[in-house]
Amino acid sequence: MERRSGLILAIVIWLIGAGVVMMGARTWLPPLASEHGAGIDAMINFTMTATGGLILLGHIVLGLFVWKFSRQDKITFRLAGPRMERRWSLAVALLVAAIAEGGVLVIGLPVWAKVYDTASPANALIIEVTTEQFAWNVRYAGPDGVFGRADPKRYSLDNVLGQDPDDPAGRDDIVDLNMIHVEVNRPVLIRLRSKDVLHGFFLPHLRVKQDSVPGMKIDFWFVPNKTGSFELACAELCGLGHYEMRGVLVVMTPDEFRKWKEEKRNG
Amino acid sequence: MAELAHGVHRPRSFIARYVFSTDHKVIGIQYMITAMFMAIAGGALAMIVRMQLAWPGEKWRLLGKMFPDGVEGDIMKPEFYLSLMTMHGTIMIFFVVSLALIGGFGNFLIPLQIGARDMAFPFLNMLSFWTIVPACLIMLGSFAVEGGAAQAGWTAYPPLSAVGAAVPGSQWGQTLWILGMALFIASFTMGGLNFVCTILDQRTKGMSLMRMPITIWTLFISSAIGLLAFPPLLAAAILLLFDRHFGTSFFLPSGLYFGNGLLPNSGGTPLLWQHLFWFLGHPEVYVLILPALGITLDMLPVFSRKPVFGYRLTVYCLYAIAALSMIVWGHHMYVSGMSPYIGEFFAIGTLSITVPSAIIGVNMIASLWGGSLRFPTPMLFTIGTIIMFGTGGFGGIFLGNATSDIQLHDTYFVVGHFHLMIGGVTLMAAFAGVYYWFPKMFGRMMNETLGKLHFWVTMPAFYVLFLAQHFQGLGGMPRRYFDFDKFEYLQKVAAANLHVSLTAFVLGAVQFVFLFNFFWSAFKGARSVKNPWCATTLEWTEASPAPHGNWGEQLPEVHRWPYDYSVPGAAEDFTPQTAPATVAPVTF
Amino acid sequence: MEAAIETREAYWEGGRGPFGIGWSKLMMWLFIVTDGLVFAGFLAIYGFLRIASPNWPDRSHIFHLDFIALMTFTLITSSATMATAVGAARKGDRKTVGRFLALTIVGGAAFLGMQAYEWSSLIRAGATLEANPWGAPLFGACFFIITGFHGSHVLSGLIVLAITMARSAAGKSRPAGIELAGLYWHFVDLVWVFVFTLFYLI
Incomplete structure (x- = not known):
C-alpha cells in the first residue's frame, strides 16, 4: 500500500x-x-x-x-550529527x-x-507624459526645446495639462493623447507625472516599467532600437478603466519622425 | 493555584462551553470554522473573478440578481470586478490563512504542545476571537454599501483608496475595509500577546525552548513578527481614515484633479503609505508561511518514523528569516519612484533570505532520507507543501531581484508567485494539519478515501493553476485587469485564461469534499484512539478530544525532544516526550 | 555515537519565565512595545512630512513653552506619585496607595485639562486638521492627531487608575495589579517626553 x-x-x-x-x-x-x-x-x-x-x-x-x-519498513538512517x-x-x-x-x-x-542611476545622454528626446484616469497625455517641447509653463490650477476639460496660454515657450509645444512618437536608436527621456492616482508606465516589449506618482516628477530614459508600434499598458491599479488604459509607442526612422513632427505642427 | 482552578472549573452551559468559551481548544476550532466560512466567501469571489476572465462580457443571470448594482443587466461592471479581487485578497490573507494557521492551530496547539492548562490569559483569548467576528461581518457587509466594497486592491494604495471620487469603492467600502482591518489588528495583537507570553511562560516542567516542536517555534516567531509589524500599519490606517473623512493630506499631494475640480490637499505623498503598508505587508507573509513550514517539519518525522533533519539549524534560520523580513519591504516598490540606491539595498537584502529559506527546504527533503515513509492524507499534503515551497520560493528569486522585477512587477508572475507561497504552502500545510490533528479536536478520524481524493485533485490543480500564471506574467500580462481584449500583445498569453479558469473551478469544487469530510467526520467519523499516528509530542498523551483544562490533576513532565522516533533499544518506534530516560535513551 | 549528541540545555523547571517576571507583567511589557510602535509609526510619519515640507510653521510662533513646560512637569510628577503608590503597595500600605493613586489621577486630569486648554486656544487661533494660519496644513493634522492619540492614552490610563484605586480601596487589588497600572502610566509619560521633544523643542 x-x-x-x-x-x-x-x-x-x-x-x-x-x-x-x-x-x-x-x-x-x-x-x-x-x-x-x-x-x-x-x-x-x-x-x-x-x-x-x-x-x-x-x-x-x-x-x-x-x-x-x-519501500522500507524499518528506517535505515536515524539522526545526523550537527x-x-x-x-x-x-x-x-x-x-x-x-x-x-x-x-x-x-x-x-x-x-x-x-x-x-545614469543620466540620460545629451541627445535624448524629452517627452512629458502626464497620466490621468484613464489616458496618457503626451507633450513635446517643439523646435525651441523648451516646455511651456503648466500649472494644476489651470486644469480643465479643454486644458488637460494646465498649460499657460501666455507663455511664449508653450506655443510650439506638441500635445498628443495616448500616442508617443519617437526616433529609433535615439534615447528617449520620459518625464512622468500624474494628475490623480498612481499609474504604471509599462512598455512590455521595451522592458520599461515606472509608476507615475501624483506630486512627483519622475525622469527615466531608454533607447528603442526597433521600429514599429509597441503597446503601452498601465501597470498600477488606477480605477475602473485600468484595463483599457492603452497607449502606443510608435518608433520611427529619423526621416519619418521629422515628417511626423512637421505634420503635427501644421495640422 | 490559579492554574489548577482552570482545570477544576468546567463550564456547564452550552453558551459558556461552545460560544463564549475561554478554552483554547474551543477557540481554536472556532477560529478554524470561521476561517472555513470566510474561505467559502473568499473562494466564491475568486470563482467570479475567474468567470469574468474566462468569458469576458458574458451574461450572468444569477449574479445579476444577487448584485444588481455590480452586475447591472446581468453584465459585470469593472468596478465590481475590482471589489471582487480586492476583497478576495483581503479575506484570503487576513481572514482565512491568518485565522486558520495563527488563530486556529496557534490556539489549539500551543498549550497542548507545551504542556499548559490553557493560554496565559484565556479571557483575552476569547476577546480576540470575538473581535474577529465583527471584522469578518464588516468585510462581507461592505459589498452591500453604496459604491460597493473596497476597490483599491488589498494593498489599498492612495490616492485611489483615499479619494471618494477616484473609484466607487472608495466611498464607503474603503472606510469599512479600514475598520475591518483595525479590528483585525486589535484581535491579532491580543492573540499575539497571549501566544508569546504563553510560550515563554507556561511551558511545563522539562519543556525547555529547544525541546519545543518546530510548529511552536514558528508560531512564536510569527506572533512576535506580527506584534512588531502591525502597529505601524494601524498608524497608517488611522491616518488614511483621516485623509478620507477629515480633510487631512498625509498621503495626498497638491494638484490632484478629479472629475472637474482640483482637490485642496497638499503636502503628503502616496509613497509614504506604500512604505508603511509594506513594512507590515512583507513581514505578514512570513507570519503566514512560517507556521506552515513548522507544521510541515513536524509532520515529516511522524510519517517517516525518524527525527527531523537539522532541528537547531531550522530554529536559527527561523530567527534569521524573521529579522530579515523586517528590512526588505522595499522590494515591493522597485518601480514606485523610490530612490534607486535604496532599491539596490533592498535587492541584496531580499535575496539573502534565500539562504535560511533554502536551508529549511533542504532540511525538509533531508528529513525523508533513510526513513520508513507512510502516506496517509496528512503526509500527502506535507509532500505537496514541499513542492509548492520549492517552486514558489524559486519564483521569489525573480521578484526579489530589482532588475528582473522591472519587467515582472505587477504582472501575473507576482500573482502566481504569492499564490503558490501564501496560498499553496499555507493551505497545503493547513490541510495536512487539519487531517492530522482532527482526532485530537473531535475524537474521530477524517475519512481517508475522501481525504486522498481531496489531495489528488487539490495539489495538481493548485500547482498547474498558479504555475501557468507565472508564464502569463512573463508574457507581460498585467494583474488587476478586468479584461485583456484591449491589448494586442496579450492575445496569445491571455488565451490560456479559459484553461486557468477551468482549473480554478475544479480546485474550488473539490474543496467541498474537504468541507463535507470535516463536518461529517466530526459527528460520524470512526472513533479515534488517543494516539492514532503513534506520535511523540505532548498533545497525544491527553485524551481525544482533550478536556477543558488539559491533563486533569497532573501536568506531564518532559524528558526529551519531540522527535525521538525509532530510538535504538526502545520497545516501540516512537518514544513520547514524557518518557523518562530510563525507558529509552535520550538522543538529542 | 548517538549518546554523544546529548542536549546541553539547562533543565527547565516549568513555571515563570523569562527573568521570572510572570506572564502578566511580560504581557504588559509586550503590549507597551506594541503600543510604543504605533507611536513610533506616527512620529516617524510626522518627522518625514516635516522634513519634506518647505514651509513647516515655526514652533516659537505657536506654542507658549512655559505653559507646555508646566504641563510636562505635571505629568512627570504624576509618574513620581505613581511610583510611590507602587512602592507602598509592595509594603501593603493601603492608605498610602490610595492617597498617591489619587494624586496621580489629579496630576493626569490636570494634564488633560491643560491640553484641552491648549487645543482650544490653537483652534481659536484658526488651526484645524485641514489648515492653520502658520504654514504647512499638515502641521495641524500631525499635531492634533498625535497629541490627541496621546491624550486618549492618558484618558484610558486615568480610567485604569480609577478602577485600580477603587479596587485597592475595597481591598481587592494585589500589588502586582497596581504595578501593571504603574507600568502603563510610566509608558504614557515616557511617550509624552518624545511628543514634547519632537513638537515643542525641535
Whole structure:
C-alpha cells in the first residue's frame, strides 16, 4: 500500500519537475525592442536557467526519496550529527545564494544602475507624459526645446495639462493623447507625472516599467532600437478603466519622425 | 493555584462551553470554522473573478440578481470586478490563512504542545476571537454599501483608496475595509500577546525552548513578527481614515484633479503609505508561511518514523528569516519612484533570505532520507507543501531581484508567485494539519478515501493553476485587469485564461469534499484512539478530544525532544516526550 | 555515537519565565512595545512630512513653552506619585496607595485639562486638521492627531487608575495589579517626553 502510494507520488513529482522545465524552456517574453532590455532579459534568462535546473534537481531528488523510502519498513538512517546537518544545509544554501545573490550582483545591479542611476545622454528626446484616469497625455517641447509653463490650477476639460496660454515657450509645444512618437536608436527621456492616482508606465516589449506618482516628477530614459508600434499598458491599479488604459509607442526612422513632427505642427 | 482552578472549573452551559468559551481548544476550532466560512466567501469571489476572465462580457443571470448594482443587466461592471479581487485578497490573507494557521492551530496547539492548562490569559483569548467576528461581518457587509466594497486592491494604495471620487469603492467600502482591518489588528495583537507570553511562560516542567516542536517555534516567531509589524500599519490606517473623512493630506499631494475640480490637499505623498503598508505587508507573509513550514517539519518525522533533519539549524534560520523580513519591504516598490540606491539595498537584502529559506527546504527533503515513509492524507499534503515551497520560493528569486522585477512587477508572475507561497504552502500545510490533528479536536478520524481524493485533485490543480500564471506574467500580462481584449500583445498569453479558469473551478469544487469530510467526520467519523499516528509530542498523551483544562490533576513532565522516533533499544518506534530516560535513551 | 549528541540545555523547571517576571507583567511589557510602535509609526510619519515640507510653521510662533513646560512637569510628577503608590503597595500600605493613586489621577486630569486648554486656544487661533494660519496644513493634522492619540492614552490610563484605586480601596487589588497600572502610566509619560521633544523643542 505504502509502496504503491510512494511510487505514484514519485511519478507525479517527477512529472511536475519535467513539466516546469519544459514550459520554462519556451519563449515567453514579448519580443525585445530596446537597448537596456537585453540586460533585463539576460537577468531573467539566467535566473530561469538556474532555477529551472534546481527545480528539476529538487523534484528528481524528492521523487527519488519518496519512492525509495516508501519501500522500507524499518528506517535505515536515524539522526545526523550537527556537522553533517551544517554541511548539507550550507552546501545547498550557498549554491542557491550564489545563484540569487551572484545573479543580482553580477548581472542584475549593473543593468539596474544603467537604467536608473545614469543620466540620460545629451541627445535624448524629452517627452512629458502626464497620466490621468484613464489616458496618457503626451507633450513635446517643439523646435525651441523648451516646455511651456503648466500649472494644476489651470486644469480643465479643454486644458488637460494646465498649460499657460501666455507663455511664449508653450506655443510650439506638441500635445498628443495616448500616442508617443519617437526616433529609433535615439534615447528617449520620459518625464512622468500624474494628475490623480498612481499609474504604471509599462512598455512590455521595451522592458520599461515606472509608476507615475501624483506630486512627483519622475525622469527615466531608454533607447528603442526597433521600429514599429509597441503597446503601452498601465501597470498600477488606477480605477475602473485600468484595463483599457492603452497607449502606443510608435518608433520611427529619423526621416519619418521629422515628417511626423512637421505634420503635427501644421495640422 | 490559579492554574489548577482552570482545570477544576468546567463550564456547564452550552453558551459558556461552545460560544463564549475561554478554552483554547474551543477557540481554536472556532477560529478554524470561521476561517472555513470566510474561505467559502473568499473562494466564491475568486470563482467570479475567474468567470469574468474566462468569458469576458458574458451574461450572468444569477449574479445579476444577487448584485444588481455590480452586475447591472446581468453584465459585470469593472468596478465590481475590482471589489471582487480586492476583497478576495483581503479575506484570503487576513481572514482565512491568518485565522486558520495563527488563530486556529496557534490556539489549539500551543498549550497542548507545551504542556499548559490553557493560554496565559484565556479571557483575552476569547476577546480576540470575538473581535474577529465583527471584522469578518464588516468585510462581507461592505459589498452591500453604496459604491460597493473596497476597490483599491488589498494593498489599498492612495490616492485611489483615499479619494471618494477616484473609484466607487472608495466611498464607503474603503472606510469599512479600514475598520475591518483595525479590528483585525486589535484581535491579532491580543492573540499575539497571549501566544508569546504563553510560550515563554507556561511551558511545563522539562519543556525547555529547544525541546519545543518546530510548529511552536514558528508560531512564536510569527506572533512576535506580527506584534512588531502591525502597529505601524494601524498608524497608517488611522491616518488614511483621516485623509478620507477629515480633510487631512498625509498621503495626498497638491494638484490632484478629479472629475472637474482640483482637490485642496497638499503636502503628503502616496509613497509614504506604500512604505508603511509594506513594512507590515512583507513581514505578514512570513507570519503566514512560517507556521506552515513548522507544521510541515513536524509532520515529516511522524510519517517517516525518524527525527527531523537539522532541528537547531531550522530554529536559527527561523530567527534569521524573521529579522530579515523586517528590512526588505522595499522590494515591493522597485518601480514606485523610490530612490534607486535604496532599491539596490533592498535587492541584496531580499535575496539573502534565500539562504535560511533554502536551508529549511533542504532540511525538509533531508528529513525523508533513510526513513520508513507512510502516506496517509496528512503526509500527502506535507509532500505537496514541499513542492509548492520549492517552486514558489524559486519564483521569489525573480521578484526579489530589482532588475528582473522591472519587467515582472505587477504582472501575473507576482500573482502566481504569492499564490503558490501564501496560498499553496499555507493551505497545503493547513490541510495536512487539519487531517492530522482532527482526532485530537473531535475524537474521530477524517475519512481517508475522501481525504486522498481531496489531495489528488487539490495539489495538481493548485500547482498547474498558479504555475501557468507565472508564464502569463512573463508574457507581460498585467494583474488587476478586468479584461485583456484591449491589448494586442496579450492575445496569445491571455488565451490560456479559459484553461486557468477551468482549473480554478475544479480546485474550488473539490474543496467541498474537504468541507463535507470535516463536518461529517466530526459527528460520524470512526472513533479515534488517543494516539492514532503513534506520535511523540505532548498533545497525544491527553485524551481525544482533550478536556477543558488539559491533563486533569497532573501536568506531564518532559524528558526529551519531540522527535525521538525509532530510538535504538526502545520497545516501540516512537518514544513520547514524557518518557523518562530510563525507558529509552535520550538522543538529542 | 548517538549518546554523544546529548542536549546541553539547562533543565527547565516549568513555571515563570523569562527573568521570572510572570506572564502578566511580560504581557504588559509586550503590549507597551506594541503600543510604543504605533507611536513610533506616527512620529516617524510626522518627522518625514516635516522634513519634506518647505514651509513647516515655526514652533516659537505657536506654542507658549512655559505653559507646555508646566504641563510636562505635571505629568512627570504624576509618574513620581505613581511610583510611590507602587512602592507602598509592595509594603501593603493601603492608605498610602490610595492617597498617591489619587494624586496621580489629579496630576493626569490636570494634564488633560491643560491640553484641552491648549487645543482650544490653537483652534481659536484658526488651526484645524485641514489648515492653520502658520504654514504647512499638515502641521495641524500631525499635531492634533498625535497629541490627541496621546491624550486618549492618558484618558484610558486615568480610567485604569480609577478602577485600580477603587479596587485597592475595597481591598481587592494585589500589588502586582497596581504595578501593571504603574507600568502603563510610566509608558504614557515616557511617550509624552518624545511628543514634547519632537513638537515643542525641535
